[in-house]
Amino acid sequence: MANLSIQHIDKIYDNNVQAVFDFNLDVKDGEFIVLVGPSGCGKSTTLRMVAGLEDITKGKLLLDGKDITNAPAKDRDMAMVFQNYALYGHMTIYENMAFSLTLRNENPNVIHKKVLAAAEILGLTEQLNKKPNQLSGGQRQRVAMGRSIVRNPKLFLFDEPLSNLDAKLRGATRREIMLLHKQLNATMMYVTHDQTEALTLADRIVCMSMGHVQQIGTPIELYDNPANLFVATFIGLPPMNIFDVKVEDGYLIGKTAQIKMTNEERDKLSAYEGRKIVMGVRPENIVEGGDDIKVKVFDNENLGMNTLVHGYIGEHGDGAKIVAKLRGWCNYKAGDIASLSFTHKHFFDVDTQNAI
Numbered sequence: 001m002a003n004l005s006i007q008h009i010d011k012i013y014d015n016n017v018q019a020v021f022d023f024n025l026d027v028k029d030g031e032f033i034v035l036v037g038p039s040g041c042g043k044s045t046t047l048r049m050v051a052g053l054e055d056i057t058k059g060k061l062l063l064d065g066k067d068i069t070n071a072p073a074k075d076r077d078m079a080m081v082f083q084n085y086a087l088y089g090h091m092t093i094y095e096n097m098a099f100s101l102t103l104r105n106e107n108p109n110v111i112h113k114k115v116l117a118a119a120e121i122l123g124l125t126e127q128l129n130k131k132p133n134q135l136s137g138g139q140r141q142r143v144a145m146g147r148s149i150v151r152n153p154k155l156f157l158f159d160e161p162l163s164n165l166d167a168k169l170r171g172a173t174r175r176e177i178m179l180l181h182k183q184l185n186a187t188m189m190y191v192t193h194d195q196t197e198a199l200t201l202a203d204r205i206v207c208m209s210m211g212h213v214q215q216i217g218t219p220i221e222l223y224d225n226p227a228n229l230f231v232a233t234f235i236g237l238p239p240m241n242i243f244d245v246k247v248e249d250g251y252l253i254g255k256t257a258q259i260k261m262t263n264e265e266r267d268k269l270s271a272y273e274g275r276k277i278v279m280g281v282r283p284e285n286i287v288e289g290g291d292d293i294k295v296k297v298f299d300n301e302n303l304g305m306n307t308l309v310h311g312y313i314g315e316h317g318d319g320a321k322i323v324a325k326l327r328g329w330c331n332y333k334a335g336d337i338a339s340l341s342f343t344h345k346h347f348f349d350v351d352t353q354n355a356i
Helices: 043-051 093-103 108-122 137-149 167-184 195-201 219-224 229-234 263-268
Strands: 004-012 018-027 032-036 058-063 078-081 155-159 188-192 204-209 212-217 241-248 251-253 258-260 276-281 286-302 306-313 321-327 337-342 346-349
Touching: 004 043, 018 043, 018 212, 032 043, 032 195, 043 078, 043 155, 043 188, 043 204, 078 137, 093 108, 093 137, 108 137, 108 167, 137 167, 167 195, 188 195, 195 219, 204 219, 204 229, 212 219, 212 229, 229 241, 229 276, 229 346, 241 321, 286 321
Parallel strands: 032 188, 032 204, 078 155, 155 188
Antiparallel strands: 004 018, 004 058, 204 212, 241 251, 241 276, 251 258, 276 346, 286 306, 286 337, 306 321
């Protein structure tokens, strides 16, 4: 497969709008990298620059040590899977999968073996004589992946490949991509706005916002140790609860609650004594019992193994909004008062929004 080095890449369009700022990333051989972020953050633009579909304004792109910054897309030995499948409707599945090899004038026997091998991996052997309109969305996406596999490229690129599928198909196809990566031991770059895809697929995640890389790390690193407030609130579902608090004499003081700090928290926040900070608590880091906060409940969503409890902090419900993801089946009603505690907290500087 391939090593990819993306060095200080910028993308500025003709209207002087900058879409990507100083993007740096070294992708190891066989690694699965996921670029995640909201719409318009620059992730697809970055992938298209890697593919050669967008010009690079500034910076360098190296594939296995070779400078391909200005190389045409056809000479980069990469295969891209798009969200709209991009299949030829008048061709059979076999012909679609074989198309790129046919254009190269490869030996028909070699093409046949490669197509059958890819179809076997993707469970498409029985579909090879059908046309794309006879297949489901998930099957068509597998055909698009198969068309990439037969080329045996150095790098696989995926641009939101699951966004056109319903939730059930998304989950199934996501698992197929995971298995495909393991079977091929391929180097892959994958773009999505869906954090579930990012957390489940990636060896490492690149989290982007407004054209800037916010953090690069393993899924657990971004989840447990977000670098800033953006990453903290983007990664995790439901999103992290955010509160403005003041550090004062061993307590975190909010509008309607004060929470005693642990010794470790006091040491960490010693430089912020008397100052306001931002405290973040993930819904799953909230448990029943204890005396951290009282919450006036306004909604209760039972999900089976968990319950999402929505409320406002304070017995009168006049504090900040909060969501708790509690274990088991809870039967809170609107107006109930829940006693809750935090098992883990995150802290952020008010001015820089970076993690403390």
